[in-house]
Amino acid sequence: MTKRLTEKQKEEMLKSFKFGVAIDFLSQRYDCTRSTIIRNLKKNLGELEFRELSQRSKSSTGKSKKSKNRNSNIQKINFDNQDSNKDSKNTKVLNENKNSSNFDSIDSFFEIPPIDYEIDNSSRKELSSVSISEVDLPKIVYMVVDKKIELETKFLKDFPEWEFLPHEDLNRKTIEIFFDLNHAKRSCNKDQKVLKVPNTDVFRIAAPVLIAKGISRIVCPENLIAL
Numbered sequence: 001m002t003k004r005l006t007e008k009q010k011e012e013m014l015k016s017f018k019f020g021v022a023i024d025f026l027s028q029r030y031d032c033t034r035s036t037i038i039r040n041l042k043k044n045l046g047e048l049e050f051r052e053l054s055q056r057s058k059s060s061t062g063k064s065k066k067s068k069n070r071n072s073n074i075q076k077i078n079f080d081n082q083d084s085n086k087d088s089k090n091t092k093v094l095n096e097n098k099n100s101s102n103f104d105s106i107d108s109f110f111e112i113p114p115i116d117y118e119i120d121n122s123s124r125k126e127l128s129s130v131s132i133s134e135v136d137l138p139k140i141v142y143m144v145v146d147k148k149i150e151l152e153t154k155f156l157k158d159f160p161e162w163e164f165l166p167h168e169d170l171n172r173k174t175i176e177i178f179f180d181l182n183h184a185k186r187s188c189n190k191d192q193k194v195l196k197v198p199n200t201d202v203f204r205i206a207a208p209v210l211i212a213k214g215i216s217r218i219v220c221p222e223n224l225i226a227l
């Protein structure tokens with residue numbers, strides 16, 4: 001079950017995001033999914049401001065990583081120089097001890113046996129989406145459609161929260177459903193309207209029809225659903 005955030009946590013999360021804190025860090029801090037964080041941020045900021053702040057956060061994170069790598073390289077050079085001096089001193093001491101005492105080399109060695117197990121060569125299971133047969137949807141959801149009540153399809157790459165997926169997944173056609181009416185209305189423009197879906201079993205029944213139209217995913221606030 002998705003963890004519910006308190007109003008105080010939502011307020012702290014919003015302030016942190018505005019100051020440039022990454023979504024992954026907020027997800028770990030509040031012990032909830034990336035989708036939950038993004039959904040709450042969009043709800044309070046709106047789609048446009050969320051995208052702007054998200055891009056700004058990525059830009060600052062990139063600069064921070066470059067600075068960190070540069071400092072790490074400088075420290076590595078210093079450590080390498082120190083290690084080189086230590087090795088030289090240790091070699092000198094070792095040679096002196098060898099010349100002044102009976103120092104026998106060790107000829108024996110210990111062989112580590114190979115680990116005997118079979119490697120799983122099966123195809124990697126996709127973990128980013130959940131099958132519609134395994135999803136427990138609420139009784140009522142909402143969709144954004146055009147004035148002719150035609151489905152509004154998008155590509156998965158149009159959703160920032162899923163941009164980490166492989167290129168072939170980002171080009172999948174999707175439809176989006178909303179659990180909250182107000183959230184659906186905020187995503188609706190003047191040429192669209194919100195459609196209430198009172199029975200979510202319709203998605204399971206219509207799955208073959210949607211797949212035939214090239215739609216293979218449903219985006220909802222909590223999951224990426226595979227048809």
